[in-house]
Structures are given as structure tokens and as C-alpha cells.
Amino acid sequence: MELEEYARSLLPLCFPLERDAHLLPGFELYREMVRARLLAMARVAFRRSFALLGEPTGSASFARYLAATPPRTPIIRELMGEFATHLVRDGLALAQAPAHAADLVRFEAAKWRVASASESPLAPALGEVDFEGELMLNDSLELLPLEYSVAATNEDEAGRHDPHTLLVYRRRGEDGVHWYRAPRLLAQLFAWVRSEPLPLPLAELVRRLVAERVAERVVERVAERVVEREVERDPPPDEAQLLLEELASGLTVAVERGVVLGSRPLPGLTK
Amino acid sequence: MQQVEGIGLGLRQPLARELFAADLPALRWLEIHPENYLGRGGQYAHLLARARERWPLLTHGLTQGFGSLTPYDPGALAALASFVRELGSPWHSDHLCVASVDGVYLHDLLPVPFTARAIAHIVARVRVLSDALGVPIAVEPISYYAMPPGAPASYAFDEADKLSEILERADARLLLDVNNVYVNARNHGFDARAFIDRLPIARVVQLHVAGHQVRADGFRIDTHAEPVCEEVYALFEYTLRKLGRPVPVLLERDDRFPPFAELAAEVERLDRIYRAALPETHAERAGESLGA
Numbered sequence: 001m002e003l004e005e006y007a008r009s010l011l012p013l014c015f016p017l018e019r020d021a022h023l024l025p026g027f028e029l030y031r032e033m034v035r036a037r038l039l040a041m042a043r044v045a046f047r048r049s050f051a052l053l054g055e056p057t058g059s060a061s062f063a064r065y066l067a068a069t070p071p072r073t074p075i076i077r078e079l080m081g082e083f084a085t086h087l088v089r090d091g092l093a094l095a096q097a098p099a100h101a102a103d104l105v106r107f108e109a110a111k112w113r114v115a116s117a118s119e120s121p122l123a124p125a126l127g128e129v130d131f132e133g134e135l136m137l138n139d140s141l142e143l144l145p146l147e148y149s150v151a152a153t154n155e156d157e158a159g160r161h162d163p164h165t166l167l168v169y170r171r172r173g174e175d176g177v178h179w180y181r182a183p184r185l186l187a188q189l190f191a192w193v194r195s196e197p198l199p200l201p202l203a204e205l206v207r208r209l210v211a212e213r214v215a216e217r218v219v220e221r222v223a224e225r226v227v228e229r230e231v232e233r234d235p236p237p238d239e240a241q242l243l244l245e246e247l248a249s250g251l252t253v254a255v256e257r258g259v260v261l262g263s264r265p266l267p268g269l270t271k
Numbered sequence: 272m273q274q275v276e277g278i279g280l281g282l283r284q285p286l287a288r289e290l291f292a293a294d295l296p297a298l299r300w301l302e303i304h305p306e307n308y309l310g311r312g313g314q315y316a317h318l319l320a321r322a323r324e325r326w327p328l329l330t331h332g333l334t335q336g337f338g339s340l341t342p343y344d345p346g347a348l349a350a351l352a353s354f355v356r357e358l359g360s361p362w363h364s365d366h367l368c369v370a371s372v373d374g375v376y377l378h379d380l381l382p383v384p385f386t387a388r389a390i391a392h393i394v395a396r397v398r399v400l401s402d403a404l405g406v407p408i409a410v411e412p413i414s415y416y417a418m419p420p421g422a423p424a425s426y427a428f429d430e431a432d433k434l435s436e437i438l439e440r441a442d443a444r445l446l447l448d449v450n451n452v453y454v455n456a457r458n459h460g461f462d463a464r465a466f467i468d469r470l471p472i473a474r475v476v477q478l479h480v481a482g483h484q485v486r487a488d489g490f491r492i493d494t495h496a497e498p499v500c501e502e503v504y505a506l507f508e509y510t511l512r513k514l515g516r517p518v519p520v521l522l523e524r525d526d527r528f529p530p531f532a533e534l535a536a537e538v539e540r541l542d543r544i545y546r547a548a549l550p551e552t553h554a555e556r557a558g559e560s561l562g563a
Contacts, residue, residue: 001420003389007340007372014377026417027381029492034379070375074334074347075306119312140312175314 015070035066038079045080045112049087049105052155053097061086061093077116084109100148100159107150110142110168114177117170129255131206133263134199135189141169141259143182143190151179171258178257185209185243186250199266210243275300275327275361276517278541280534281525282328287318289531291325297542298535300327302521305354306334323358329477329519330360331446335400336370337393337410338383348403355404362476364409364446365400367393367434382415384422385433390440397441409476410438411446414454414483414493427461431469438474445471448479449507450499450523454491463506467513475514480507480541481523496526499537504544511548520545 001009013027014034039062043050050058065086071079087093088102117140129135144166151166152158165187168179182190192205217239224230254260277299280290301322308319322328332351335343355363368380383389401408412434418426438445447470456463482497499507499522507520522537 001384002386003338003369003384003392004340006384006419007338007369010369010377010381011372011375014379015375024417024420029416030377030379030381033492034377037378071378072374072376074371074376076378115313116311116315117313118310119316170313175317 011070015066035063038062038066038071038076041076042080042083046084046087046105046108049101049108052101052104053093057093057097061090064090064092077112080112081109098159099161100150103146103148104150104158106144107146107166107168110144110166111177111179114140114142114168114170115175119172128262129202129251129260130263130265131203132201133265135193135202135205135263136261137190137193138169138172138259138261141167141190143187143194144168144179145187167254167259169257169259172261180257183246183250185213185246186254189247201266202263206247209247210240213243214239275329275519277519278538278545279326279329279519279521280538281331281521281523282318282322283525283528284314284318285528286524286531286534291321293531293535295535295538297539298326300329300519302331302523303328303358303360304333305330305351306332309350309354328358328360329521330355330358330363331411331521332363332365334370334376334378335365335396336368336380337365337396337400338367338369338389339371339396340369341371341374341376343396343399343403348400352404355406360406362407362409362444363400363404364411364444364477366411366413367430367437368413380413382413382417382419384419385426385429390433390437393437394440397437397443401441401443407444407476408441409444409446410434410441411448411479412451414448414451414458416458416490416492418459427455427459427466428469431466435471438471443474444476445474446477446479447475447510448481448523449510450479450481450483450503451493453503453506454483454493457489457491464509467506467510472514475518477518478507478510478514478520479523480504480520494526495523498529498533499541504540507541508544508548511545515549517549 009024010027010030013024014031039059042058042062046058053061062083065083069082069086071082073079073082084105087105094101120139145163146166147161147163148158149160149162149164150158152160165182165184166179167182167187167190168177170177189205189209192209196205251260278297279300279302280286280298281302281304282290303319303322308315351363366380367383369383370377370380383393397408397410412430423429434445437443447467452463452466455461456466480499480503481493481495482499482503484492484494484497486492511520520541522534522541524534528534
């Protein structure tokens with residue numbers, strides 16, 4: 001048998017859902033070894049998820065993942081992200097699972113990725129946060145929107161419905177993975193920093209954010225008062241002050257925790 | 272070119288703390304799997320940085336597989352070339368196997384047929400990799416648990432003979448894994464020493480020594496998770512005496528790590544065999560330590 005025909009016959013061997021009639025005789029051991037190797041890593045990466053779903057359910061989902069999307073990366077650790085994407089959509093696996101199972105998978109996948117995330121060299125070293133510059137976020141940072149408190153170590157608490165955004169990151173030069181809840185305003189700001197196609201001054205993003213939030217609150221209050229037929233009402237809290245406090249403390253904490261690294265001048269601009 | 276010889280270990284995260292704290296003069300170099308370090312920050316980047324300060328490093332790939340049917344990715348090759356160059360590895364090694372097919376990675380090492388077309392394909396892949404990395408390639412024949420369909424009964428010695436042709440045409444080197452030879456010999460019923468006698472020994476640049484699992488039915492699995500057995504130690508000594516010159520020798524341990532003292536004892540035993548088999552190397556090293 002020539003190399004091409006032989007090599008292509010290995011694919012259904014290694015990644016079938018069930019034993020196939022045309023399995024190469026004698027190669028069953030390879031099927032078991034490939035699956036065992038990859039599944040062992042999944043059990044480590046998704047320890048709590050496998051415990052929550054049950055080992056048979058987790059393993060069965062992994063087998064379905066391999067059959068549906070055999071590994072397309074030579075980097076074995078990257079497969080865990082692919083498996084997570086599959087698992088959160090795997091109705092068979094989640095049908096009997098607690099409501100927070102999918103969020104738990106997402107959380108464990110984020111921790112796995114962050115643990116190995118690369119660090120880009122920064123030259124020169126970034127300075128303080130400069131509102132006229134581009135805000136620089138930690139390379140490893142992941143913004144994780146969640147419906148449930150799955151980051152809690154207590155499994156009862158993990159199932160509490162509590163929508164929030166979790167920041168998952170690794171401090172530059174260190175090994176441990178950290179996470180904490182981001183204030184809503186900060187999560188929105190960081191999402192914009194990441195998604196803007198061109199770098200923008202931080203001040204521009206903050207102005208946009210504040211305008212959007214104030215407008216949102218104005219619409220809410222007008223709607224409330226119209227519905228309640230309130231002609232007069234006590235003065236509302238100073239929205240600008242609230243936003244200032246939330247953003248200032250949020251950014252300060254982010255700097256202290258190494259989530260925000262500093263700022264760099266925008267292209268074409270010098271101080 | 273950096274001279275690397277004597278006994279080495281693979282840089283593995285579970286071993287790292289004790290490895291860096293150990294006083295083990297017999298340990299002369301470390302092996303690095305680029306797939307575990309490329310593009311990776313955090314503790315792996317730190318491990319690599321510390322290892323570079325202390326030992327010469329040799330790179331050993333896991334996923335290129337010279338019998339594979341996935342074209343090389345230019346970006347990945349460039350990254351690997353930069354990595355190998357940065358570490359100063361005098362050669363790069365990977366396996367004589369099928370590791371991927373049409374972009375699907377098997378994450379294991381499967382045997383290749385030794386047809387003329389397959390050999391041409393293998394030679395071409397070795398050459399492309401060598402050109403891209405700018406260093407010689409060392410090819411490692413694998414342990415295999417079944418033979419490709421249609422393979423002759425003499426598959427093992429076919430491999431030994433065809434290996435000479437492959438290495439000659441590709442201008443490549445040989446990474447000889449003594450445990451692979453032993454496992455294959457026991458599983459498929461041939462003489463391990465006779466197999467080694469047929470190899471192009473002049474092209475050997477590196478040896479691997481490892482442990483394997485013996486199943487209840489006597490079948491052997493190349494796990495790298497057990498101590499080296501006496502027969503493999505003996506085969507290692509046989510190979511080294513046949514080789515007659517210094518080479519780097521890896522103690523390949525990848526799983527179920529024992530207490531570090533046990534691993535160190537294996538390193539030291541390999542080193543004793545190495546120095547006894549190559550007394551000139553020992554004399555040179557003694558001369559170095561005396562400042563001669």
C-alpha cells in the first residue's frame with residue numbers, strides 16, 4: 001500500500017465515533033493511545049467540568065469532539081480550546097447538567113489558555129496611564145462574560161445566577177493565573193480597547209463610554225417618570241460622579257493588578 | 272558548532288524545581304520540544320530561560336513526522352527556525368513516521384511504508400526542513416506496534432536498509448533510540464543487535480534511552496514512563512561501543528516521574544556506562560576539570 005492511501009486510512013482509525021469496519025487490523029492500539037493521550041489532557045484542563053458532568057459524559061463528549069473536528073493543530077494544548085467550544089454546544093453532554101455547566105467550561109478553558117499565553121516584548125517599557133495615549137492591556141487578558149458565579153470555589157456558590165464579566169489574566173513575568181470581576185464600565189472599556197481597528201486615545205474611549213452610559217440612564221429615567229406619571233422627582237444622583245468613581249477605581253485596581261500595563265503614544269504623535 | 276555530548280534529560284515542567292536545584296555533574300545537556308515552548312509565556316518561558324543559562328540545549332520535534340501528508344506551514348517553519356537558532360541547537364530532530372494527514376494531526380507517531388514513493392516523499396520533507404532551519408536534521412526511527420499493510424515480513428530490516436538510503440539522499444543524521452529498537456525487536460521477533468549492526472552508524476549523532484511498559488501479554492509499549500530495563504542498558508552499551516565516539520545520550524522520561532534521586536541515579540548509571548565505553552572521552556573530561 002502506498003504512503004498516501006495508507007496515511008489517509010489512519011484518519012477514520014484514530015478519530016471515529018465507533019469502531020469502523022475498515023479499521024486497519026492491528027492498529028487498534030494506536031486509536032486507544034491517541035484518544036487516551038488527548039483525553040488525559042482534557043481531564044486536567046477541565047477537572048471541575050468533568051466532575052460536574054460526570055466522567056462518562058465528559059469522555060463521551062470528547063469522543064464526539066474528536067470525531068466531528070479531528071485535531072487541526074500540532075500544539076496539543078491548543079486542542080483544549082477547541083474541545084471547550086464543542087462542549088458548550090454539546091446538547092447531549094449538557095442536557096442533564098446544571099445550568100452553570102457551560103460557564104464552568106468557559107472559565108476553565110480561559111484559565112488554560114491564559115496559563116500558556118505568550119507575552120509580547122515591550123520596548124521601550126510602558127509609562128503611566130496617559131489619557132492621550134493608547135491604553136495597553138496585558139497580552140494574556142481574557143474578558144469572560146458569564147451568567148453564573150463559576151469562579152467561586154464553593155460548588156453551591158458556583159451555581160448562583162449572577163451575570164458579570166470576569167477578567168482572567170497572568171501578570172507579566174509570573175506564572176499564576178488570576179481573575180476578578182470587572183465593573184461593567186471597565187469591562188466595556190477594555191472590550192472597546194481590544195476591538196477598535198485603529199488605536200484611539202483613552203480619553204476618546206472614555207468620552208464615548210460616559211456619553212453612552214449617561215444617555216442610557218437618561219432614557220431609563222425619562223421612561224420611568226413617564227410610566228409613573230411623575231411630574232417632579234427628587235434630583236437624581238450625579239451620574240458623572242458615579243461614573244468617575246467607577247472608572248477611576250476600576251482603572252487603578254487594573255493597574256495595580258497588572259491587567260493594565262500603561263500607555264503608549266499613538267502613531268504619529270509625540271509628547 | 273556547539274559540542275554536546277554525554278548524558279542529558281528532557282526539560283519537563285514536573286521535574287524542573289528539583290532539576291535546577293540538583294548537583295548532578297553527570298547531566299551535561301537538556302532536550303527541548305519546541306512544540307511545548309514556542310509562543311508560550313509564563314512558567315515555560317522562565318524554565319527555558321533558566322535552562323539556557325546552565326546547559327547546552329538540543330531541540331527535538333514531535334509533530335513534523337517525515338512521512339506526514341501535511342505541507343509544512345511557512346510561518347511555523349520560520350518560527351521553528353528562529354527558535355532553533357536562538358537556542359543554538361547544532362541540529363534538530365524529528366521522527367520517521369506519519370504524524371499528520373491533510374492537516375489533521377494524529378498526536379502520535381505511526382509507522383511508514385518503505386516504498387520508493389514513500390522514501391522520495393520522506394527525503395523531500397527532510398530536505399525542506401533542513402533548508403528552512405539552517406541546521407542538519409537528525410531522523411529518529413520510531414517504535415511501532417503494527418506494520419503498514421503490505422509491509423514485508425522483513426519490515427524491520429527493510430527499515431534499517433532503507434534508512435541508509437533516506438539519510439544519504441537527504442544528507443541527514445540519525446537519532447538512534449535504543450529503547451525503540453529493543454521494543455520493536457521484542458514485539459516483532461527480530462534480533463536488536465543485528466538490527467543495529469545494519470544501521471548507518473556513521474550517521475548517528477544522538478542516542479535516546481528510555482523505559483517501556485510490558486503488558487500482561489508480553490507486548491511492549493514505548494511509554495517513557497518506566498525505569499530503563501537491564502536489557503536496554505546492555506543494548507545501549509553495545510551501541511556505544513560500536514559507535515566508538517562521544518555523542519549526546521538522552522534519558523527519555525516523559526511521565527510518571529519518580530523521585531528525582533531515582534532519575535539522577537539512572538543518569539549516573541548511563542554516565543558510568545558511557546565513560547567505560549568511551550575511555551578517551553573520560554580522559555578528555557578529566558583533563559578539562561584539571562584545567563589541562
